[in-house]
Amino acid sequence: MKWSYMDHWVTETPQGPQPPSFNRAHMDRYVKQLSALGFQGFDTFFFYLPMLAGMYGSVAAFERFLQDNGFDKITGIFSAYPYATKYTAPHVRETHDRIFADCENTVRAVEGLSVENFIVMPTTTYFQVEPVTPDKIKIMADLWNRVGAMTLRHGMKTTCHFEFWGAIRTREQLDLFFAETDPALVHFFCDTAQHTIAGVDPIQMFRDYRERCTGFHFKDTHTVDTNEAYRTPPDPELMAPGVDRWFYEMGTEGGLVDFPALMREIVASGYDGWLTVEHDKAELGGGSYAEATCVAKWYIDNVLAEVAA
């Protein structure tokens, strides 16, 4: 199994807790820490690419630094429009040219590397799209079909990562979206926590969309959203009443995702792509990204490795 790490990291700096892109020394330390645990792939956000190029000379030079520390490569770039504006809103056809151009710029920033996944949030917040209708889902599908064809020309697969608070969140909406998109152009990225919060079984999603699945975010949650928190304006991730923290690393008490069962399913399916550890807002409640990452990697090495074997 090949494990990559999705970059949400926050570390202590003299100017308070900051992402390691704070400066080159912090970025170096961060890469070394991930390297010590044996991660081989590195996923990051589109907005970090210019910073990485600035710190290392180019994104390719950053990738060489990763390789000097035992990584294979940059494996995925995450791009998103979480908040609808008059300029960018996937459910509004008039904004598609702008979104397409943004995506093409991002893809060009990693031209020449062998990044595999162009990971997108296919929608903005639910409350900005509702009522979610088949017509709106078709408009979003059209956008990602178009982007998917473009990224394929650059050697990357467009793959959709669904949020519990996004406009495509129920099983019915997911099925409709995938029916409206071309399997050759638009792929499925399985975030175990997001689907679970939304009341969708991530293992069943993988089973049903195995042929279109190009990656995973292995993260856990302790809460299923049964109170329509997903509709909270302006943001359900940090502002939903009653839930201070949605996301947890693998291996915590109260975790709802059955990772061993998912791993058995992955092995049985013959899936040979990347598996990605993601920690989102791990610092909430006094946690640290470093410790969360160690605990998750321990879980991989000691629990999931046995299942995979």
Add this chain to the structure above:
Amino acid sequence: MRWAYALNQWNIRMDVFVRHEDQRRALKTVSACGFDHVELAAGTGRWDNLGRPEVILLNHGSHAGFLAFLRECSVQGVSSMYWDPGQPVEEEGWAFRSAANPADHDAIVESAKPFVDFLAGVGAEQLVVRPAGSAWMSPPLDHDAIKHIGQLWNRVSELAAASGVRVALHYDCLGAVHTEADLESLLAATDAGLALDTAELTIGGIDPVAFYRRHHDRVTHVHLKDTRYADTGTEYLMPGAETTMLRGGAGRHIERWFYELGTDGGLVDVKGFVAALREHAYPGWVVVESDHGGNPAELAMLNSWYLQHELGWERHGNR
């Protein structure tokens, strides 16, 4: 040479690192970084529940129960335990004892027994002790004082040996045994081994590589860590040096002395030191320590990276 990681960096205040889940997360962190043994540090009271043998047993029922707790997190055992008999503890009625005072020796030997029994019970080898108190708290040690200190540790060593445990005297940069000559005198006065701490020696003005080469036959335990600073000569004598010097309360106001391996500006020749250990086929434990330097998990990961990438270390565990 065997490698372990010290848990002391997680236990930074009285009321933290108490819940078993917090301890499990630290153990999993150590394991994920490739270590499968840990060093414990003595403490006091109900919240120091990895620091007092009787409290560990209250928490886990038995030595086997404690080992099962460690192994649940893929940590196989305990390499060693650090103990300072000069540190007053609740379990000893807050008695203030000095290794330099022969009148305190019986009580110190008695107070070593729970640690020796515990280490023997969990299959650990080393009781790592602070041989004498801080230099600023007492007059300079004369020949007789060092002789008395040596006698005390011979008695504790004898007691420990009966249970298959060895005693290693840990040099630290604030200790009354301060200069190279002091340390050599102490070694001459005792049969106990030396716990060589690379950063502490460096701060104290002693080159750890050269010292190891000269005294490798006496070194039975190692603490591996780095520092960016050395004592200018008399800082360790500042009143309250634990705070005024090591926490930057006075003098040069250096708030952090100990650093991870590979730190920028590190003064310890870590590669040279480990090469010397390898040259002499050092058979003991090398305990990597971060002390109280920052986020424990980050430092453990950086130390692991350094060992793997700069020292060719073969880590334990799956990857």
